[in-house]
Amino acid sequence: MRRAGVFRIAAALWIFLVLPAGRSSAGEEIAISLDEAVRMALARNLGLAVETFSPAIAATAVRRAGAIYNPSISLATEHRGEDFRLVPDEPAVARSRFFDANLSLDRLLTSGATAKVSFENLFSRGSGAASRFAQPELSVSFSQPLLAGRGEEVTGRGITVARDARESAAAEWRVRALSVAGEARDAFFSLVKSREEQETRRASLAVARQLHAENEARVRAGVLASIELLDSEFGVARREKDLLEAENDVLERTDRLRVLLQHPGAGPLVPGGPLPPARIEFSEKVATETALRMRPDLEAVRVALRTEEFQARVSRNLALPSLAVTGSAGLQGLSAGYGNSLDDLASGETPFWSIGLSFAYPLGNDAAMADLAEARLKAARGRASIRSLEASAALEVRSAIRDMETKFRAIEVSGKGVALGEARLASFLKRGKIGLATTKDVLEVEADLAAARDAQTAARADYQGAVTRFYRSTGELLEVHGIRIGGKEIEAMAWKELR
Structure with missing residues (x-):
């Protein structure tokens, strides 16, 4: 879901490390939105924190290279x-x-x-x-x-290479940030799915208990065989076990999300806030163009190619007398x-x-000519790598679009399955009251409804997973959550750790 506001990573750190809203006493539920989960993951993920130092270290190399003019x-x-x-x-x-x-x-001097x-x-x-x-x-x-050796391009070649390395380090950080944001979304929707399955188990248990209570009354009245009571007792026991397993699954997925986010609160995390729309609108052409423009892995390869082409020009100059x-x-x-x-x-x-x-002029000039040949070959290899990566990016976008379409179709199908299951359960409950359906029949129909609801929950979660992969393929996953961060902001985060 797109946001109009733009959040800097420094603001995210301030929100999640300073404001007390994210803390709670043990046992108290903690509401967390999808946007908050993504920002918190970026602000606190330990692996990303390690990667944050690379752009700052690369920036020091730019300063060191510029010292030739001191x-x-x-x-x-x-x-x-x-x-x-x-x-x-x-x-x-x-x-x-x-x-x-x-x-x-x-x-x-810059002229050499x-x-x-x-x-x-x-x-x-x-x-x-x-x-x-x-x-x-x-x-x-x-x-x-x-x-x-003539000209600023040749004289300051170390500065140019260092600047490219700085940009490349920032692009690599964004690659890692996309991965962390994707993991946060997947963990968030995994918890959403688990909690919905828990609610399904509770609803199933409520139906089984109601059916069992009605059976007890009818057995006491002598209008129902006692064997039916055994069926309803078994149905209640099995659904109690299913609910216990669902509750354990919620706790497990909550812990996974808490560890990923490094959340300081002790209470259970409850997904809240506005969730993404049921379906996103997209254009394959626009999505492909966006991917070619925004993907940080493509940016890193383009920076590498720019460096290699620059080195080829420098080597051509240094091969002169x-x-x-x-x-x-x-x-x-x-x-x-x-x-x-x-x-x-x-x-x-x-x-x-x-x-x-x-x-x-060295006779033969083999060293300089070998350097020139190597630089030209590396530049040609870089151009081939970009073409390959661009083709892979376009393929990844198309694959993600097809996956979203398939997953959304599964939501529609599962919705019809839930509607059918609800209608059948209502029908069998009525038939059971007049003796046209046994307790076993009703419980089987209710189990079918629970399975249909689980399928619908899984389809929704799978669709959101497909959406995550789509936005990762276009390189705009951070922007979807209102996060924009440049190289200078990344470097500032690293220096903040030293204060």
């Missing part, structure tokens, strides 16, 4: 010295001492170029006056690839004092520059 600053100092003789066999020794203090900032700004300082202190000086130098250098233009320019100063040397640098009278080309 500027890098470095500072280096060095003090070195040397003592040496100016003339062989002479006692005179010259002494030189040098001190370097260098600061640089470099960064990778590397740029660097350096400020270097050389201080010399030697024996002679000419060896006492300060030499600062300010320079800018760059290297820009012209073929292999390495050709880069390099250049540098700067100013330098020289003086006996550091302050004067800075003035000399600022005057711009002693500039320097360089520009050049560098070329490299």
Whole structure:
């Protein structure tokens, strides 16, 4: 059943973990609607909680990959010295001492170029006056690839791959969420079926007890053989046993639903709230288009194909020769004092520059060509996988539609069976009162009615199971229950666990 409202998973967590409505004392019945069961399963399912961390972990990889554009600053100092003789066999020794203090900032640009700004300082202190000086130098250098490695697509390939992995992780989470929602619906309707069967057993027992009471009165009045009383006693005993088994089945299915939902209440869960309509309207064409657009498994495969096609483009670029233009320019100063040397640098009278080309190409280039061939083959495989999965999705939708039609037809047939059983029971009860039907006949007809009601209950539950499979095949099971959740919301849920 579709809902107009859109619920975020954070709201679901708040509703079910904070509000006290879902809690009750032991033994008190807890009403729970289908929408509540699905949202609670998504909010508390332990397997889904584990899967929730994957998109958040993938998001950290995006940040890590983007770090290639972070500027890098470095500072280096060095003090070195040397003592040496100016003339062989002479006692005179010259002494030189040098001190370097260098600061640089470099960064990778989106074009693939590397740029660097350096400020270097050389201080010399030697024996002679000419060896006492300060030499600062300010320079800018760059290297820009012209073929292999050129462009933002190639430079930031790690970021693109990480972003795709992030989307893929979110799609895988939604695949798991669809499975959990389907399990919650199946468990909910299984409990509905069990409780309806329990009511059928109670109704059967009530009929048997009423028949037995009437038989006792008629036997005492001498208008009915005592053997009929034995038949009615057996009928009551058998239906009491059937009711006990039905009650145990309700408890079993309640426990299964409670475990699936991780429900904190101690009382029995009672399905309530508005149930889905008896029949949903659909169009095979629209359903197939919806499946191709919304199914998260298809989304994950499409993201994988996008990554593989991207890798093929990158590999094609990296197979090109390495050709880069390099250049540098700067100013330098020289003086006996550091302050004067800075003035000399600022005057711009002693500039320097360089520009050049560098070329490299491995003969044969086998590694790059093998990478390119592998990437192209993987992309072709991905396209084939999508075609196969799209065909499977369309087949699954058609199969689900046929299954719904069959199951709905079973509801119509079982309804006629119940109507027939009720009419026959009413007829045999009247005939029994005038001696035209035995107690055994009446109990057999009542058992047929109970079986018809069970068949109707099973048909309704089977139809809802078919509806669940239909919405899973179209990928809109969460939206049917008013739940929309994107990758950022999933990541927020994971980070919330760390607080």
